[in-house]
Amino acid sequence: MHSDRLLLGPGPSNPYPEAIEALSRPVLGHLDPEFLTLVADAAQRMRTVFGTRNRLTLPVSGTGSAGMEACLASLLQPGELAIVGVNGYFGERLCEVARRVGAQVHAVHVPWGRVLDPERLLDAQRQAPQARLVAVVHAETSTGVRNQIAPLRELQDTDTLLLMDAVTSLGGIPVEVDAWGVDACYSATQKCLGAPSGIAPVTLSERAVQRIRDRERPVCSFYQDLSLLDDYYQGDPPRYHHTASSTLISSVHAGLGRLLGEGLPAVWERHARVGERLQAALPELGFELFAEQGHRLPQLTAARLPDGVSDAAARKALREDFGIEVGGGLGPLAGTGWRIGLMGHNAETRPLTTLLAAITSILT
Amino acid sequence: MHSDRLLLGPGPSNPYPEAIEALSRPVLGHLDPEFLTLVADAAQRMRTVFGTRNRLTLPVSGTGSAGMEACLASLLQPGELAIVGVNGYFGERLCEVARRVGAQVHAVHVPWGRVLDPERLLDAQRQAPQARLVAVVHAETSTGVRNQIAPLRELQDTDTLLLMDAVTSLGGIPVEVDAWGVDACYSATQKCLGAPSGIAPVTLSERAVQRIRDRERPVCSFYQDLSLLDDYYQGDPPRYHHTASSTLISSVHAGLGRLLGEGLPAVWERHARVGERLQAALPELGFELFAEQGHRLPQLTAARLPDGVSDAAARKALREDFGIEVGGGLGPLAGTGWRIGLMGHNAETRPLTTLLAAITSILT
Known part of the structure; x- marks a missing residue:
């Protein structure tokens, strides 16, 4: 399987x-x-x-x-x-x-x-x-x-x-x-x-x-x-x-x-749009964006988890219950933050809304 | 295409x-x-x-x-x-x-x-x-x-x-x-x-x-x-x-x-069998086997081309007329010999007979 x-x-x-x-x-x-x-x-x-x-x-x-x-x-x-x-x-x-x-x-x-x-x-x-x-x-x-x-x-x-x-x-x-x-x-x-x-x-x-x-x-x-x-x-x-x-x-x-074929400007715009939406939504779910404001990538977002949320358990639930992979944190974010990519084929509305719905479901 | x-x-x-x-x-x-x-x-x-x-x-x-x-x-x-x-x-x-x-x-x-x-x-x-x-x-x-x-x-x-x-x-x-x-x-x-x-x-x-x-x-x-x-x-x-x-x-x-799944002994035997047949056939077509007798690999055969055969032209004909790739020679065989592999999926009778028929067609 x-x-x-x-x-x-x-x-x-x-x-x-x-x-x-x-x-x-x-x-x-x-x-x-x-x-x-x-x-x-x-x-x-x-x-x-x-x-x-x-x-x-x-x-x-x-x-x-x-x-x-x-x-x-x-x-x-x-x-x-x-x-x-x-x-x-x-x-x-x-x-x-x-x-x-x-x-x-x-x-x-x-x-x-x-x-x-x-x-x-x-x-x-x-x-x-x-x-x-x-x-x-x-x-x-x-x-x-x-x-x-x-x-x-x-x-x-x-x-x-x-x-x-x-x-x-x-x-x-x-x-x-x-x-x-x-x-x-x-x-x-x-x-x-x-x-x-x-x-x-x-x-x-x-x-x-x-x-x-x-x-x-x-x-x-x-x-x-x-x-x-x-x-x-x-x-x-x-x-x-x-x-x-x-x-x-x-x-x-x-x-x-x-x-x-899609064209670089359109592709960049797509990455910018979904990244902005993700970064607007995460703080409302209790996440804290890690990168300095004004210097954030749209395609890759690092964020601290809400207080009390277990990194390992939450990522396991995302993977096993929803089939979604997000990345663990590195350095100061190890065990306390995630790295979320909306890249290439996944820089689209559906992956974004799917992820936000899954995170909401896990946290509540 | x-x-x-x-x-x-x-x-x-x-x-x-x-x-x-x-x-x-x-x-x-x-x-x-x-x-x-x-x-x-x-x-x-x-x-x-x-x-x-x-x-x-x-x-x-x-x-x-x-x-x-x-x-x-x-x-x-x-x-x-x-x-x-x-x-x-x-x-x-x-x-x-x-x-x-x-x-x-x-x-x-x-x-x-x-x-x-x-x-x-x-x-x-x-x-x-x-x-x-x-x-x-x-x-x-x-x-x-x-x-x-x-x-x-x-x-x-x-x-x-x-x-x-x-x-x-x-x-x-x-x-x-x-x-x-x-x-x-x-x-x-x-x-x-x-x-x-x-x-x-x-x-x-x-x-x-x-x-x-x-x-x-x-x-x-x-x-x-x-x-x-x-x-x-x-x-x-x-x-x-x-x-x-x-x-x-x-x-x-x-x-x-x-x-x-096929089993290593059966796979080895398959390589040995087609390699032996190739090495028996090539001299009859005018090729001269390069490796020392008794120490030849079945899966990869290097051979000098028959006198008067152009390496580049013959390989091009094999590729373009028959869709077959063989390797050019290296070192002392550069421009004068070929390297022929019958390996893995191609260590079978059909690739061997196809190749020999194509070479025969090109040389005659």
């Missing part, structure tokens, strides 16, 4: 029907010309969603965490300095991954739930202009905070690259890689893009590509070396690297097709 | 119908108790196919190359020595990946197409007992050679671990992780296991697990750190690491179910 969940946590979300349908297409070989055309088409769709004309735009064969690691491992050499904005779990993870690949990390912390101050990041770079990159999470999935990226654009005038985590933002709120001067950006497919997990869309500016080509030491990860992936997907002839899955790429391609 | 290929290259092979069907199951969250039960069931099936009782047996969220890197990155610290048997492309890749994670590599070479001499590997270890592991490819996908693993069992009496690449062997020929004293083994799902690509089954002995727990430096890859994956899949409570794909795990679970 297979349970049929309404997935309203921090991801995976329920994929679009088109993305599910595409999973059953006949498998193609990883060097089949037809497969490489499919990858190129999918990459073109990714460019549109990323807001970029970057040539190097490709699917990493792993989840968003693999996308993060592919960027950090490819762009940083041991001993180099990275400045990381940290206001939640995924900022912390950026530090952890950067340290593991041998980089020095200067973390600019603000408390979880507050928004990063771009000026502090720029100041940190001014004081350490040798820093090789500044890394920021656009949509902090642990807290529901939307960080500002556009003010960091002035890093373009320095030798420091700008790396943006768009795992939860891409397809849910505007992302403008080129307009914001972002040099490296990664995302994931199971959130606002409406496909299953397993692929990390990645895009690099030309100066980021050059950074990798100029390395003195090889990237510590063969699997996640973005220059090898570039030689595979866009090489002439394509250079074998790994056995990419036509099954997953087909699904992402179809999910992106659905999204772009 | 979607092409429907008969995939007779080195992988992917066409998945079992059960594995395709499972792709469309409702998505489960990566921390859903039902998903973690599915992972545990899939891991139990992997244990059976691996021939092991190893507790740490899990799916890495990437292709076989990610499985290779997860093992090498997790088991080797910078500066440590690895002895690698090299008689083909994937032996070379083991060296490359080990060097990238900072290890010293002592490669024991024999020419491509010849079988490795286990005694030379054991000698190398005797001369360098500080070596942290000996790594060998069981089924060399570039040449069709079947290397012997069982004689390396005596490494169990040393402090050197035995790492086996079972990407192309698992499910196609007997693999006995425990009986052969293998400490670390990885595979891939798109070959003899009959599922799409995207998951790397990995298993570690207790002393390999201890090796990771005893590390002084963290694994350079967060995504592929097997101790973190262990804490995720078998932690109590499970510790979030990445958003594993229930879509892919469901498919692998179903493919393994089909395989084990």
Whole structure:
């Protein structure tokens, strides 16, 4: 028996029907010309969603965490300095991954739930202009905070690259890689893009590509070396690297097709509308919104539970009685808060009203 | 329009119908108790196919190359020595990946197409007992050679671990992780296991697990750190690491179910039978088998093309006129030979006879 969940946590979300349908297409070989055309088409769709004309735009064969690691491992050499904005779990993870690949990390912390101050990041770079990159999470999935990226654009005038985590933002709120001067950006497919997990869309500016080509030491990860992936997907002839899955790429391609058919502005508007309604309703049910006002993501809402409500029992009831998944809290919200996603296919009225009715039923 | 290929290259092979069907199951969250039960069931099936009782047996969220890197990155610290048997492309890749994670590599070479001499590997270890592991490819996908693993069992009496690449062997020929004293083994799902690509089954002995727990430096890859994956899949409570794909795990679970329902001996026999028939037929068509006699894999056959046959033109005709994919050659066979796989669902009479008829048609 297979349970049929309404997935309203921090991801995976329920994929679009088109993305599910595409999973059953006949498998193609990883060097089949037809497969490489499919990858190129999918990459073109990714460019549109990323807001970029970057040539190097490709699917990493792993989840968003693999996308993060592919960027950090490819762009940083041991001993180099990275400045990381940290206001939640995924900022912390950026530090952890950067340290593991041998980089020095200067973390600019603000408390979880507050928004990063771009000026502090720029100041940190001014004081350490040798820093090789500044890394920021656009949509902090642990807290529901939307960080500002556009003010960091002035890093373009320095030798420091700008790396943006768009795992939860891409397809849910505007992302403008080129307009914001972002040099490296990664995302994931199971959130606002409406496909299953397993692929990390990645895009690099030309100066980021050059950074990798100029390395003195090889990237510590063969699997996640973005220059090898570039030689595979866009090489002439394509250079074998790994056995990419036509099954997953087909699904992402179809999910992106659905999204772009609706149009980015309409999709963003849909996310904004249901997120606003959720965030208006939760306080009336006794929840306390966690993210700083004015900097809340519509697609992912973190909230403290009403007094006296047991996290584990309430989530179990939601799952078992209603077939609804919401996410547990991380950090200061662990055991005391939830993370609710209305993303991609689920950024619609029905999932929202279903959830609110179920929560009301459980709490009363 | 979607092409429907008969995939007779080195992988992917066409998945079992059960594995395709499972792709469309409702998505489960990566921390859903039902998903973690599915992972545990899939891991139990992997244990059976691996021939092991190893507790740490899990799916890495990437292709076989990610499985290779997860093992090498997790088991080797910078500066440590690895002895690698090299008689083909994937032996070379083991060296490359080990060097990238900072290890010293002592490669024991024999020419491509010849079988490795286990005694030379054991000698190398005797001369360098500080070596942290000996790594060998069981089924060399570039040449069709079947290397012997069982004689390396005596490494169990040393402090050197035995790492086996079972990407192309698992499910196609007997693999006995425990009986052969293998400490670390990885595979891939798109070959003899009959599922799409995207998951790397990995298993570690207790002393390999201890090796990771005893590390002084963290694994350079967060995504592929097997101790973190262990804490995720078998932690109590499970510790979030990445958003594993229930879509892919469901498919692998179903493919393994089909395989084990038929029974390993019957599956091995099926691979042996069609491989033998292919290898009897190819020389009659003017092909020259590449692998050393007596050490040929049934599931993957490398062969030089008949004189005067153009690799590119013949493969294009197979693909476009017959919808059949075979693999191009690597190394000494590049441009002059093919790699033909009869694996998993395609280790049957119909794919074999279809291929032979198509080749006959093209060559005459």
